[in-house]
Amino acid sequence: MKLGFNFKKSWTIASKDYRTYFTSPIAYIVIAGFLILMGWMFFFNLSHFNLQSLQYKQFGMGKGMSLTDGLIRPLYGNMNVILLFLVPFVTMRLFAEEKKMQTLQLLLTAPLTLGEIIVGKFLSAFLLVATMVLLTLVYPIVLIVFGNPDPGVIFTSYLGTLMLTGCYVSMGVLFSSMTENQIVAGALTFAAGLFFWLVNWASQSAGPVFSDFLDYLSLIQHYNNFSQGIIDTTDVVFYLSFTGLGLFITHRVLDSYRWR
Amino acid sequence: MIEVSGLSKLYGPRAAISNLEFKIEAGEIVGFLGPNGAGKSTTMKILTGFMPASAGIARVAGFDVFDEPVAVKRNVGYLPEIPPVYPEMVVEDYLSYAARLHEVPKNKLKNAVDRAIERTGLTQVRKRIIGNLSKGFQQRVGLAQALVHEPKVLILDEPTVGLDPVQIIEIRELIKGLAGQHTVILSSHILPEVTATCQRIIVINKGQIVAQDSIERLTTRMRQGLLFHLDVKDPNPAGVDSIRNVPGVKQVDIEGNRLLVELLPDGAGQRDRIVEAAVLSKMGVLEFAAEKLSLEEVFLQLTTQEGNT
The missing domain is CATH 3.40.50.300 (P-loop containing nucleotide triphosphate hydrolases)
Structure with a gap:
């Protein structure tokens, strides 16, 4: 059996599903909710930062806080938490809805490999989330116009956020492939995302080797370097392999349905 | 293909x-x-x-x-x-x-x-x-x-x-x-x-x-033997018996005013004798015709046969 992979076919699925998000209320609600929350975060963080750096100056503590530590890092940290909540709403329909509506048969009886289908589905959700993440570029633009932020940190923050988002979406694809109930898919995605976010909380009480392992598993631990402007291959490899593993398991799950 | x-x-x-x-x-x-x-x-x-x-x-x-x-x-x-x-x-x-x-x-x-x-x-x-x-x-x-x-x-x-x-x-x-x-x-x-x-x-x-x-x-293929129906005004028992006695007739079933006559495979030539017997016993013949087995019956026959074996 040839295992050819034709990206064009994945793209056909991805672009159709991406457009589907905009024919239903999902995209508008999720994007609007996200932007409102982010706008409020930005405003809150900025005014807090202004107040603090003013106080720093009054008490003569040097030049004041840096934009990176006082504003950019908390802002994108918050964004990652909001995404943890919102991504399940985007990914839950991917396979679950197609199963429920019996439309998955169209894909499974078309000359496509499972890999092409899964990559297409992943891309459609990832591109939607990337769209809303990139809409927040307006905030750093404001900062660049009125202030003097470190563009490197902004770049790595976006890079890290997008890679972290890939992990969320990959988990969403997986859980959506396991059920025909969208709520179940969404809830599992959120629970799993939160678990891999908090998994290193246990590391303080774990033994030395195991605690390193738990730290390594934590999704947020790998974001720390990105938020400081560092691109470490360990983190990149972790995020990419996490995403790849999720998609691989999805492949096994969908393949198993054929044999039942 | x-x-x-x-x-x-x-x-x-x-x-x-x-x-x-x-x-x-x-x-x-x-x-x-x-x-x-x-x-x-x-x-x-x-x-x-x-x-x-x-x-x-x-x-x-x-x-x-x-x-x-x-x-x-x-x-x-x-x-x-x-x-x-x-x-x-x-x-x-x-x-x-x-x-x-x-x-x-x-x-x-x-x-x-x-x-x-x-x-x-x-x-x-x-x-x-x-x-x-x-x-x-x-x-x-x-x-x-x-x-x-x-x-x-x-x-x-x-x-x-x-x-x-x-x-x-x-x-x-x-x-x-x-x-x-x-x-x-x-x-x-x-x-x-x-x-x-x-x-x-x-x-x-x-x-x-x-x-x-x-x-x-x-x-x-499914028409095993030959099946005919005979519509009469009065299906009297004597007449039915005389039809049963016609050589080549396998069996006769009575459904109200309709007699279902099944012939043996070589009994097709006896059709006039059946009508003759019916007329002689004053049953009042209305119609005599071959019973066609519809596909529906074929289907039932096939699927129920399977169920029996």
Whole structure:
């Protein structure tokens, strides 16, 4: 059996599903909710930062806080938490809805490999989330116009956020492939995302080797370097392999349905 | 075009189909007939390359469904029991999506979609949202989806289920029109459906083929002995006895004013003696005619025989 992979076919699925998000209320609600929350975060963080750096100056503590530590890092940290909540709403329909509506048969009886289908589905959700993440570029633009932020940190923050988002979406694809109930898919995605976010909380009480392992598993631990402007291959490899593993398991799950 | 041998599929310990054996030539329209749960859909899913069989070989358009599922899928158009349509999409966008998934090249895309729309009579609804269409139109969109890439083989699972009588006739005409250009397999548990559209039928019951032949041959084959009916005004017992005594008569059943007379295979020449006996016993003959076994009865006979053995 040839295992050819034709990206064009994945793209056909991805672009159709991406457009589907905009024919239903999902995209508008999720994007609007996200932007409102982010706008409020930005405003809150900025005014807090202004107040603090003013106080720093009054008490003569040097030049004041840096934009990176006082504003950019908390802002994108918050964004990652909001995404943890919102991504399940985007990914839950991917396979679950197609199963429920019996439309998955169209894909499974078309000359496509499972890999092409899964990559297409992943891309459609990832591109939607990337769209809303990139809409927040307006905030750093404001900062660049009125202030003097470190563009490197902004770049790595976006890079890290997008890679972290890939992990969320990959988990969403997986859980959506396991059920025909969208709520179940969404809830599992959120629970799993939160678990891999908090998994290193246990590391303080774990033994030395195991605690390193738990730290390594934590999704947020790998974001720390990105938020400081560092691109470490360990983190990149972790995020990419996490995403790849999720998609691989999805492949096994969908393949198993054929044999039942 | 389609060759199946020794095909079996097990769901756990239960066999959905066992040891199927048949061949379908290019351009034929073949009906799969059987009661619900007979294994029709399972067989079709295997032929589309969607589901692997537990044992046996199936080749579609020259490709093995297990070894080269993608090549098989390229040559097959499949309409599942529930049409796989996206309710939020516009008809022509959906068909263009289905065509792209089936590797219709970009420069032929518009033609392919237009042709499928025209053949399935969707012109008036081509710009409408599928979810707002009636069940009949949705079924036609499903059919158009199966046709859009001009596959060699069309596999249609209960294509007229849930449609109103007018729509059923339209879909049947449409399917009949596909003969010659496409090899068509359709499944049904409704007999008139198969008689109306197919040239040949394969009767499946409990996962096994109980008969496969052309419709005429199947009907005649099943007419074991010869059956006639005799309508009379007064079926008096003496008269019935005298008919029973005519040589060549196997048995006579009385159903109100109708006598069902079954002849032995060589008793066809005794028909005038039967009428003579009826007239002599003053039964008042109204009608004497050959009883035709409809396909429905053939079907029942086949499937219940299977149940008895």
